[in-house]
Amino acid sequence: MPGNALISVYDKTGLDRIAWIFSKLQIKMLGSGGTAEAIRKIGMKVVDVSEYTGVKEMPGGLVKTLHPKIHAAILGDWRDPIQREYLDANGIEPVDFVVVNLYPFQDVVKKDPANLKTAVDNIDIGGVALIRAAGKGALLNQRVVPVTNPNQYEEFVKELERKGYVGNEFRKRLAREAFVVTAEYDRAIRDYLAGQK
Numbered sequence: 483m484p485g486n487a488l489i490s491v492y493d494k495t496g497l498d499r500i501a502w503i504f505s506k507l508q509i510k511m512l513g514s515g516g517t518a519e520a521i522r523k524i525g526m527k528v529v530d531v532s533e534y535t536g537v538k539e540m541p542g543g544l545v546k547t548l549h550p551k552i553h554a555a556i557l558g559d560w561r562d563p564i565q566r567e568y569l570d571a572n573g574i575e576p577v578d579f580v581v582v583n584l585y586p587f588q589d590v591v592k593k594d595p596a597n598l599k600t601a602v603d604n605i606d607i608g609g610v611a612l613i614r615a616a617g618k619g620a621l622l623n624q625r626v627v628p629v630t631n632p633n634q635y636e637e638f639v640k641e642l643e644r645k646g647y648v649g650n651e652f653r654k655r656l657a658r659e660a661f662v663v664t665a666e667y668d669r670a671i672r673d674y675l676a677g678q679k
Contacts, residue, residue, distance in 0.1 A: 485509050486510045486512060486575055486576060486578055487510070487512065488581070488582075488612070490609060493586075494517070498668075500581055500666060501528075505526050511528040512530075513531065514627070516541050518531070531552065534551065535549040544607075548607070550572070558574060558576065559625075561623075580613070580627070582617035583631060584606040585605070587606065592627075610664050613628060614661070616660060628659075630656075630660050
C-alpha cells in the first residue's frame with residue numbers, strides 16, 4: 483500500500499506507536515520540526531517538511547506546514563487528469579494520512595487567563611488548516627485519513643494492522659471528529675477573546 487503520512491503533533495503521546503505502524507507498512511513519514519526530531523529519536527526514518535517543500539520553517543515555528551506542496555498533497559485528486567498534471571508538474575506526492583494535534587490553547591488560557599500574548603502565541607494556525615484539509619480530503623476524495631487525537635491511535639493502528647488500509651466508515655468517522663476538533667478549538671478562542679477587555 484505504501485504512501486505518505488504527514489505528522490505534526492504538539493502532544494507526542496503515542497507517537498512511537500503511530501511511527502511504528504507507518505514504518506512497518508513502508509509508509510513514508512513527513513514531519514514538522516519537533517515532530518520529525520521526536521520520530522528520529524525513536525529510531526525511525528522521517529523526511530522534514532521543510533526538506534519536502536524546499537522552504538525552511540519560519541523562526542519561532544510560526545510557519546511550517548502552510549505550503550501548496552502540503553495542502554495540494556492532501557486535497558489533490560490523482561484520478562482527475564487536470565489535477566494530476568498540476569500535481570506531477572510540481573513534484574507533489576499524495577499525503578494519505580494526516581496525524582495532527584493542536585497547540586494547547588484551552589490549557590494555556592485556563593492556567594493564565596490574563597496573559598493575552600501567551601494565549602495568542604498558542605493559537606494554532608497550520609495545524610487547524612491541516613485538520614480541515616484532511617477532513618475535506620477524507621470526504622471529497624475518500625483517500626485521506628485524518629487522525630487528530632492520541633485517543634484514536636490504537637484503533638487506527640489496529641485497523642491498519644488488520645486490513646492494511648483504513649475502511650470508509652472509520653475514515654468518515656475520523657473526518658467528522660476532525661471537524662469537531664476545529665470547531666471546538668475556534669469556539670474556545672472566540673470565548674476567550676470575548677472575555678478580554
